[in-house]
Amino acid sequence: MSHHLVEVNELRYTYPDGTQALAGVDFRITHGEAVAIVGANGAGKSTLLQHLNGYLWPSSGQVRVGDYALTKQNLQDARRSVGMVFQDPDDQLFMPTVREDVAFGPLNLGLSEEDALQRVTTALRQVGALHLQDRPPHRLSSGEKRAVAIATVLAMSPDVLVLDEPSTGLDPKSRRQLIDWLAGYRHTKIIASHDLDLVLDLCQRTIVLSAGKVLADGPTREVFQDQKLLEQSRLERPLRLQGCPVCSLASS
Amino acid sequence: MAGTESRLFDITFLDMLACQESPVHRLDARAKVLTTFIFVVVVASFDKYAVVSLLPLFLFPLVLVVQARLPYGFLGKRLLLVAPFALMVGAFNPLLDQQTQLLLGTFAVTGGWLSFLSILLRFTLTVGMALVLIAVTSFPGICNAIDKLGAPRVFALQLLFLYRYIFVLGEEARRMVRARSLRSFHGRGNGLKVYGALLTQLLWRTIERAQRVHKAMLSRGFVGTVPLLQMKRFTWQDGAFVGLWCGFFIAVRILSGSAELQVWVAELLK
Amino acid sequence: MHMADALLSPQVGGVFWVAAAGTIAVCSRKLKSDPDDSRIPLMGVLGAFVFAAQMINFTIPATGSSGHLGGGLLLAALLGPSAAFLTIASVLVVQALFFADGGLLALGCNIFNLGFFPAFLAYPFIFKPLTGTRPSRKRLFWASLLAALVALQLGSLGVVAQTSWSGIAALPFTSFLLVMQPIHLAIGLVEGLVTAVVVGLIWNGQPELLRLSTARSAAPVAGRRKLVVALLSVAVLVGGVFSWYASAQPDGLEWSIQQVTGQEELAHSQPPVHGLLAALQEKLAFLPDYGFADLSEMEDGSLQSRSGTSLSGILGAGLTLLLALLFGLAARKRPHRS
Incomplete structure (x- = not known):
């Protein structure tokens, strides 16, 4: 019954040019979890995400969404239940107006226009972007684009929300709004990010990828305290977990 | 051909105009597309020496410009920028066609001058109207209209996608040009070799972008x-707009052919 | 170079609108049955690419002027003819609306001149045969250069023919042609060179992008046949416009049309009545003298009538040749199918 489950077994993927991007990845994410996937550039994050809704097919291994292994037959179903928010909202918002863009998914699911528009309203209201519905995407700010991109996915009522670098290009205020919103979203979340402070705010669990393998998988705070692990995977302890140089200087 | 960056600016500006609120903007896009098209055909159908009889047709673009509160200056500048080709070709008319067509008192007007003037007026009317159309109807609105008027869906989509990504790729091109000019000195760096590399770079990015967009589409x-x-439903106001204006165009066209009007115009000119 | 509304008669504009719309319909249907749905975003984004690319230019050495990409042939080489045609058409629609390049009535002509020639003539009959089945960088270079050049020459010929057919500009066909073709030879060389350089760089970087469309359009047999049908229908259309022109211009039909529509009441001497065929025969025989005859008569008041008939003569000759060529190509392609 639980669609909210994502499981990856022994996942390997080699690009046609011979680069091995995933070299045996395993994890299981259950209902309601918020999991971060972190790692250096080229560690395999994007490749991994592209497997989760069947855009790439594993060279070997398996992806399970809900209770079923992902196959070409249940692909459409998996794509509905795993909602993917892309790194660049300009890739995701391709229709002429916000309304049509958000309606794109529901209409593809076969909903009537009336029901689809109902979902558009609900999804846009959820992300606080209802007032943008008549605007063309190219006239939105980065923060607005991000919110609408999330709404396009919410309108499909996914069971799992996958976000790729959600805070890129946002000003601090928009970033904070995004974090607050995501914190309030109760379904399963998978977030790939370099923004470790955001990860610290949102995810109880963190998976560290390095060279196509899972280097660590555990509670976020523990992972971020492990200096050796962080260095090995070209990461840095989140600012909030570092001592503040200004305050400590002032006090000494 | 307009300058490089100004093209992007023009699109952005017209796009902004199209988002304004006015009675003309609120009309159904189909009505505006249809009426404009009939307008252009009527303008083209006038005799090659038609000058005075074309003048009443200016009413249509002018009324729209006023009602929609469009900036005259911008439209005028655009018209001047695109004028050269039609003017260059038309400019031969006075040289080549020297038969007297009209006597203004003792002053003989040759057919060449008349047809040249006519070309100028046609140009202003048709090109001006194309600009007015896009300024009072959003481009996606036009695409939707032609889709509903029977154009193939694939083509309507093509237009929509193209339009959407003009802004994204235009920005990318602008950044690349800026980056090139910041490191080019004494004309070096503006040659074909660098240009080819730049273009190909833009093409790679474009193709990668297309793949990501496709991915985003698949995932939804x-x-x-x-x-x-x-x-939205085609209202009676929309119908009235089409009917009244087209009636006006056709009336002007028919009257222009009538002998009485010709005489009247000739009298007026004397 | 864009054809302009101001120089266009509704008849010529209409015929090319129908031709352009018909080709768009055929291409759209063909794409709809294409299982590769990634081409929908690709076409759209590549259309935007042509715009963006035109924002970048380069300095042509020793002239101080600048050149940029035309795009038609490059699109054909990346997308295949049908998708390329639709993409070019969409670019022209945006140009007509936002930059007033040409205008709405001339849109049909422009789509035909700048879309049909590169996608359905230059690409399949020049670019592909010249690159062959085992393309090399050198072959690609010359094939791109030549195909882009020829496409632009044909496009410019289209502008001249459409202007003459419309009869609003007084410029005689031959003189106009003599001005336009050399100018477009220069522009075409620049555009061809750019296309050749970019195609070469694509070949170095991701050759499969080019091979994809080559293989795709070469493989399906049905595609070939549709192409032939398309070519034939265009030939018929062109022939149709021509015969309309021919019957309207030099003989009595013109006069009666004027009576019906009430045009040209003002003093306007009728051109001498010349049967089309007679004119054609006569003019064909003295073809070499032709341009001179026209030019020397420039100051002469009777020029208009002369140019009227000479125009139809040259047009007739050119179009007969074109038709023959198209039929020839069609016939040659047929055996491939069986």
């Missing part, structure tokens, strides 16, 4: 067809 259930929303 795309299976080969793109649904477009229904348009």
